[in-house]
Structure formats: structure tokens, C-alpha cells
Amino acid sequence: MGGNYMGNHVFRPLFIFIGIVLLLLVVRHFYVPRDFGIHERGYMYGWYREGNIEDWKKVQVKYQGRDYCKDCHSDKFASIMQSPHAIIQCENCHGPAMDHPANPPKLTIDRSRALCLRCHYPLPYPTSGRAKIKGIDPDTHNRNFQCSTCHNPHKPNLSIR
């Protein structure tokens, strides 16, 4: 009954076990980013890598809004602002400006009938704003023509032309 008899078969696996735990702790130390941990909202909702917030802020803004357009395209801007279409953002038809005029140098205008029908396909739904918008039946109303052939989107009412 000596230490040697007890030692080897117990201590050896124990040291291996401790070694594995230490190795895992070392790997974890280098693998997990410094800013990963428990933040403002506590462990349940606030356990994360803080740098990710900045990552999300770096996403490129594509839709710039009409104020971005109005200085260079003041004539177009003025014309639509006097029509019922003044509520529609330029980019809803002209596409996202992104870094225009640098990139893209030219925007692609959506002139499809489908774009107009988003609002002007008649759906007389009570308690929805849709019921108040004038609509056309696309199957009978000048099929195969773009709406802009007759209606100027910036000045859509034919009777006040």
C-alpha cells in the first residue's frame, strides 16, 4: 500500500483531465472576442458581441429620400409636388438612388403597369384607404399600353392637362 501503487492510475488521468480543461480555457481565451459578454440588458437578452452593433450600422443606405433628389431635379420635384402623387417618394418609381450620380450614374425607371396597379387596381375594401383610390380594370383599360403613354406620372390627371 504505497503512494506509487495509488498514484499512477489515478493521477495520470486526473492530470490529463485538468490539462484538457486548461487547453479549452486557453482556446476560449483567444477564440472568443474581447467584446463578447454580458451587456446592458443582462445575461438573458444582452449576451452578445458588442462590435456587431457597429457592423450593422455600416450597412449601405440605398433609399435616400426625396430631399436627396430635389436640388438637382428641382423641375421634376416641383411638378410632382403639385399633383396627388406628391405623397409618393421619387425612389418608389425611379429606384434607390444609393450614391447617384456617382453610383449608379443612371437610375432605372419602373414604367410597368404593375407598378401603378399597386394602388390603382380597384379593391373596394371597407375600412381600408384602398377603397378611396380611383382604379381601373387592367383587362379592359387600354391593354398592352404603359400607363405613362397617356398619364404623366408627375401630373396624372388627364382633365387638367
Added chain:
Amino acid sequence: MITRRDLLKYAIKGAAGLALPLAAIEIMNPKKLLADISGPGKVRWGFVVDTYKCVGCGLCVKACKIENEIPYDANVTRTWVERYVLTKDGKLSADSPKGARDGFETKKIDLGLGNFKDIKNEDINKAFFIPKLCNQCDNPPCVQVCPVGATYQTPDGVVLVDRTWCIGCGYCIMACPYGVRFFHPKYHTAEKCNFCYHRITKGLKTACVQACPFGARMIGNIKDPDDPVAKIITTERVAVLKSEYGTKPQVYYMGLDEEVR
């Protein structure tokens, strides 16, 4: 002299001790916990949807998909618009083809699998559109279930997903009672509406709010009493979706109907 029994005992205790995270020893102060919930920050983003104004044009969905780089033709979207039609026979018909990316350009209700239901105008009792997006819950169940800390709530109340940290297990997609989460077709990580975090933190409105011609969507700081969104929530009749889940959603609806789930 150490006996075999003692040594095994020490070894088990030692291993258990090594496995114990330090966080487990921390004693929570109830006051600190309360402060954690209300939050010390000056900003808490909130959203208002006025369903009376929505016409179902889907321009919000189109703008969201482009702004947030969600593959346009994949049938996934961060925000969508649902159509509800209640007929005189007491039946409810609802659809949201392609999430209303292209709006609603037919009276026929899309039942899926190529089946459509035609409803006559005179049979309609009430019909309306309901835009949906992430509720940025105060108690987000999607965050609770994440095993790796890849999804979390920012101090200003927005739930984000860390694409570099997400392992794609999909627990959060199952946990969200509102079904707003999905896998991003390109990154294969959990994806969701984040109130256009890159825009709101620059002082811009979200892409969907800006694209809506009718003012049906509004975003604001609900901790600022002068903010238009805060004013609506505090002074007008608003409701949230599935309040019975205790998730404390922060997207408030005007003109919500019981049929909306």
C-alpha cells in the same frame, strides 16, 4: 495519507468546480435587475402601424428587400403585408402573396398551391390590410433561446442577429410567435427586421416608413414624450399582436381587428 476514496472525491469536486462558471456565483440585486429592464438609455425605438391608412400597395416590402439586401425573388422578407377579407357568411379569408412584394392586384385570395378564392364585393363585411414586421419585443423569446449569444437586444431596444456568431440552429425561428424570422438565403444565418438599424441610427426613417406614400407606418423614440410615435401610443387607442404571450411587443397597431393573429 490519501485514500483512494478521498482522492476520487477531491477529483470530482475539483472537476465540478472547474466546470462552474463565475456568473453562477454572482448574487442578483433585485433593484439592479429592475433597472436593467427599464434601461438607463435615452432611446427606445418603437413603431406604429395605422391600418386604416394602409392600401396594400406593398411599396414598403419592395423597399425593405432592396434596402436590406434580401434576395428579391426568394420568398422570404423582413416585412410583409397581409390581406384580411371577412365575408357575410362569417368566414375569414387571408393571404399575403410573396409577402405583398408586388402589392395586391387581384380580388382573388391566394390560398396557396395555385388555388384562388373569388370573393364578390357585395359579400364583403370588412376587409383591410395589416403590415407586419419584427415587434422588437421587450421580452424577446427569440433572444432567450439562442444558445450561442448570436442574437441580442441593443440598449435602444432593437433585436439584432450577429451573422458571424449565428450557428444556424433555427431555435429563434421556432421561438418567435410572430413568425418574423427566417434563414437568409445567402448567409444561411437567422435573419429578421432590425428597424433598418443602419438608418435609424443615422437619423433617417426606416426604408418601409419612407417608402409608404400614405403614412401608415411610423417609427420613433418612445422614451421621448414629444415624439409623434410616443404621443400616439400614449394618447390614442392602440393594440399589440399576441399580448397574451408576454413578449411586450413594441409595434403598436391602430385599427387592429380580433381576426388578426
